[in-house]
Amino acid sequence: MSVNALFEDIFRGRGWAIVDADHPDNLRGLNNLILHSVDDISGEKNATSEIESLRRTMHLLTEDKINTIKSHSYVEASEILACAFPGTISGLSGNEVFLQRRAHMTLNVPAPPGGRENNRYLPSLSHFDSMSGISPYTVTLWVPIHDLDDDTGVWIIDQETSMEIMNAERRNGRVMGGDILAMNAPRMEKRVFARMTYGQGLVFSPFCLHGSVTNETERARICFNTRFQSRNLPLHLRTSDYFSCYDVPKAAVPAGITS
Numbered sequence: 221m222s223v224n225a226l227f228e229d230i231f232r233g234r235g236w237a238i239v240d241a242d243h244p245d246n247l248r249g250l251n252n253l254i255l256h257s258v259d260d261i262s263g264e265k266n267a268t269s270e271i272e273s274l275r276r277t278m279h280l281l282t283e284d285k286i287n288t289i290k291s292h293s294y295v296e297a298s299e300i301l302a303c304a305f306p307g308t309i310s311g312l313s314g315n316e317v318f319l320q321r322r323a324h325m326t327l328n329v330p331a332p333p334g335g336r337e338n339n340r341y342l343p344s345l346s347h348f349d350s351m352s353g354i355s356p357y358t359v360t361l362w363v364p365i366h367d368l369d370d371d372t373g374v375w376i377i378d379q380e381t382s383m384e385i386m387n388a389e390r391r392n393g394r395v396m397g398g399d400i401l402a403m404n405a406p407r408m409e410k411r412v413f414a415r416m417t418y419g420q421g422l423v424f425s426p427f428c429l430h431g432s433v434t435n436e437t438e439r440a441r442i443c444f445n446t447r448f449q450s451r452n453l454p455l456h457l458r459t460s461d462y463f464s465c466y467d468v469p470k471a472a473v474p475a476g477i478t479s
């Protein structure tokens with residue numbers, strides 16, 4: 221798929237695509253940020269020196285340690301993502317963009333032995349990102365720091381179906397009513413769970429419904445996501461507190477769009 225085809229797909233077509241990192245080695249920086257955050261909270265060299273073993277043991281951490289990992293600032297993460305996917309960003313939004321100041325780090329942690337009582341296990345409810353004040357021109361880049369071969373990541377619905385689902389609720393006087401939140405609105409079954417190998421990311425428009433489900437596996441899912449848009453297009457409510465200027469290196473071309 222060409223850059224133009226990706227642009228069409230995101231802004232006028234399905235609304236999402238899985239893309240290859242142009243510089244996948246840069247993603248190691250994200251893995252190191254997570255591993256260092258675990259070192260920080262353990263106060264000693266942590267035995268879980270690799271992401272895979274951390275994923276398998278994260279559910280054993282206490283809630284305050286999970287919260288410490290979640291609340292780490294990860295100030296470098298957004299630029300690391302941009303350096304890994306410059307061709308995708310420039311192909312969708314040009315070389316002069318607004319880039320989210322701080323990437324979000326999201327975890328989907330399995331239940332600890334013996335219980336599921338706490339908020340750790342709440343999935344991310346159905347929503348589309350333009351609900352939260354980002355402009356219609358802002359694109360999300362969602363990147364796991366490991367292979368993602370199960371349903372613990374993000375599910376997504378193409379933007380046309382997403383808007384049909386929302387319009388059906390509006391016609392019924394039920395905008396953001398229980399149907400969508402309960403995941404039983406007509407056509408919600410069209411959701412697709414993103415599957416990726418390490419080094420790939422999901423890009424999607426702010427009009428694609430998406431969310432996550434409870435992690436029933438043995439391993440935590442760890443992801444970073446950031447947002448970007450052209451500096452030549454209008455911002456909405458999210459402005460300088462949320463975005464900063466970023467110039468994509470001019471030579472950037474996308475490595476490939478695989479699905």
Ligand SMILES: [Fe+2]
Pocket residue numbers: 347348349430
């Ligand atoms: Fe979202």
